[in-house]
Amino acid sequence: MDMRRSSDSVSDTQLRIMDAAQSLFAAHGFEATSMRMITTTAGVNLAAVNYHFGSKDALVQAVLRRHLVPLNAQRMADLDEAERRAAGAPLKAHVIVECFFGGSLRMASASEQGREFMRLLGRTFTEPLPAVRRCLAQEYGPVVARYRDAFSRALPAVPLQEIVWRLHFMFGATSYAVSGIDTLQALTGVEVDEAQAMRDLTPRLMSFLLGGLRAPLPDIGMTG
Amino acid sequence: MDMRRSSDSVSDTQLRIMDAAQSLFAAHGFEATSMRMITTTAGVNLAAVNYHFGSKDALVQAVLRRHLVPLNAQRMADLDEAERRAAGAPLKAHVIVECFFGGSLRMASASEQGREFMRLLGRTFTEPLPAVRRCLAQEYGPVVARYRDAFSRALPAVPLQEIVWRLHFMFGATSYAVSGIDTLQALTGVEVDEAQAMRDLTPRLMSFLLGGLRAPLPDIGMTG
DNA sequence: CACGTAATCAAACGAACGTTTGAACCCCGG
DNA sequence: CCGGGGTTCAAACGTTCGTTTGATTACGTG
Numbered sequence: 001m002d003m004r005r006s007s008d009s010v011s012d013t014q015l016r017i018m019d020a021a022q023s024l025f026a027a028h029g030f031e032a033t034s035m036r037m038i039t040t041t042a043g044v045n046l047a048a049v050n051y052h053f054g055s056k057d058a059l060v061q062a063v064l065r066r067h068l069v070p071l072n073a074q075r076m077a078d079l080d081e082a083e084r085r086a087a088g089a090p091l092k093a094h095v096i097v098e099c100f101f102g103g104s105l106r107m108a109s110a111s112e113q114g115r116e117f118m119r120l121l122g123r124t125f126t127e128p129l130p131a132v133r134r135c136l137a138q139e140y141g142p143v144v145a146r147y148r149d150a151f152s153r154a155l156p157a158v159p160l161q162e163i164v165w166r167l168h169f170m171f172g173a174t175s176y177a178v179s180g181i182d183t184l185q186a187l188t189g190v191e192v193d194e195a196q197a198m199r200d201l202t203p204r205l206m207s208f209l210l211g212g213l214r215a216p217l218p219d220i221g222m223t224g
Numbered sequence: 225m226d227m228r229r230s231s232d233s234v235s236d237t238q239l240r241i242m243d244a245a246q247s248l249f250a251a252h253g254f255e256a257t258s259m260r261m262i263t264t265t266a267g268v269n270l271a272a273v274n275y276h277f278g279s280k281d282a283l284v285q286a287v288l289r290r291h292l293v294p295l296n297a298q299r300m301a302d303l304d305e306a307e308r309r310a311a312g313a314p315l316k317a318h319v320i321v322e323c324f325f326g327g328s329l330r331m332a333s334a335s336e337q338g339r340e341f342m343r344l345l346g347r348t349f350t351e352p353l354p355a356v357r358r359c360l361a362q363e364y365g366p367v368v369a370r371y372r373d374a375f376s377r378a379l380p381a382v383p384l385q386e387i388v389w390r391l392h393f394m395f396g397a398t399s400y401a402v403s404g405i406d407t408l409q410a411l412t413g414v415e416v417d418e419a420q421a422m423r424d425l426t427p428r429l430m431s432f433l434l435g436g437l438r439a440p441l442p443d444i445g446m447t448g
Numbered sequence: 449c450a451c452g453t454a455a456t457c458a459a460a461c462g463a464a465c466g467t468t469t470g471a472a473c474c475c476c477g478g
Numbered sequence: 479c480c481g482g483g484g485t486t487c488a489a490a491c492g493t494t495c496g497t498t499t500g501a502t503t504a505c506g507t508g
Binding site: 027028029031032122123125126127128129133136137140141144145148162164165166168169170171172173174175176177179183184187188200201203204205206207208209210211212213214215216217218219220 | 251252253255256346347349350351352353357360361364365368369372386388389390392393394395396397398399400401403407408411412424425427428429430431432433434435436437438439440441442443444
């Protein structure tokens with residue numbers, strides 16, 4: 001009963017469970033995926049999840065964190081590197097956008113597993129499950145704060161509050177773009193090759209996001 | 225056992241059930257909301273849902289359709305009216321955006337119930353439940369096709385495929401913007417008054433969407 | 449006032465859920 | 479060869495799920 005083992009030494013069983021869980025979570029959602037589905041798909045005993053992770057909630061968090069932690073670490077590192085290269089000068093907006101969304105989009109393009117995880121992550125943002133929301137707030141909080149300030153320096157004419165909103169919109173467009181390919185198909189009736197779509201998606205989305213980010217400021221009553 | 229009654233004459237019990245269900249679905253998701261939660265909140269007997277709607281899935285669809293059908297009808301009518309006024313001239317992009325997203329945003333601003341429904345609708349797009357996906361495809365299909373063509377006429381320089389993608393992005397930004405105010409709070413730590421936020425959201429989002437829609441075209445390898 | 453239909457009710461249905469148990473198993477150090 | 483910790487296993491735990499039942503109440507109609 002280790003149940004909370006540190007970073008190293010994840011057993012083969014744990015890997016198989018997380019892979020199966022990620023795939024099933026992405027396809028059916030968290031609550032609709034039962035322990036029996038997970039363990040059957042993983043080819044392990046039903047009790048294995050509780051033995052190795054402690055509970056279903058803990059498994060959900062483990063699956064999310066497995067790729068989200070390195071992804072956000074990469075985001076921090078990419079921004080560090082960009083700021084180092086700029087040598088004190090304010091970053092260009094498109095560079096910051098690339099730092100934040102580039103990594104995740106590349107991840108979604110690279111492999112079926114990556115695509116699966118990004119689809120899962122997209123679903124995650126509208127997921128009411130407390131365990132999920134706690135995990136998101138904890139993992140994204142520092143990163144978002146860092147990027148918000150970076151954007152604010154890059155676009156000094158845009159009020160900080162507006163930056164936050166546009167970040168929010170960019171999040172939405174991205175998570176939906178990644179997780180909703182099937183929705184796109186359902187709505188438009190167009191057949192899309194998913195791998196091809198994901199590859200083309202990066203430049204398409206980047207262009208869209210930058211256009212939105214740099215749009216003229218709306219005129220809102222100056223109340224706050 | 226009417227169970228499939230036509231548009232008129234929804235009983236008080238049915239209304240109370242749909243109101244309670246909508247609120248709970250928006251707060252906890254479809255699967256996490258049990259029949260017992262719904263009927264207790266509505267103050268009706270447990271068997272009432274199955275009696276009046278037939279099943280939980282049918283209730284889900286009834287709750288979605290209740291506001292979605294008139295909303296999409298309004299979208300069609302708004303586009304009709306705009307095209308009538310243009311008298312044959314191609315519509316401006318911002319007019320089409322206003323037609324599509326204006327109604328829903330106004331709905332979200334108008335009442336707590338409207339806000340609730342839009343939040344629910346946002347969740348709906350990433351919902352794997354078959355009943356939900358069937359409902360979305362059916363209700364949105366014609367509307368999306370109509371608007372896609374309108375955008376294509378308004379922006380003749382933009383390939384149809386690119387239009388579809390940008391529509392997709394705009395959907396994502398919007399549904400996320402509406403449904404994820406709490407996510408915004410969780411990620412940024414900023415406290416937001418929801419009613420105020422929803423009111424300001426319309427011009428903010430419109431500006432962002434238009435900026436994205438009119439962004440320079442990405443350069444993608446000409447492979448299809 | 450009776451009659452019949454629609455609606456509501458308490459109670460129970462079988463199934464599936466997440467979790468726990470205790471025995472069996474594997475493998476390595478003594 | 480034996481002993482013990484880490485792991486896997488079948489089985490069952492108690493709970494909750496969506497749904498169904500059959501009796502009971504409310505009510506417009508002849």
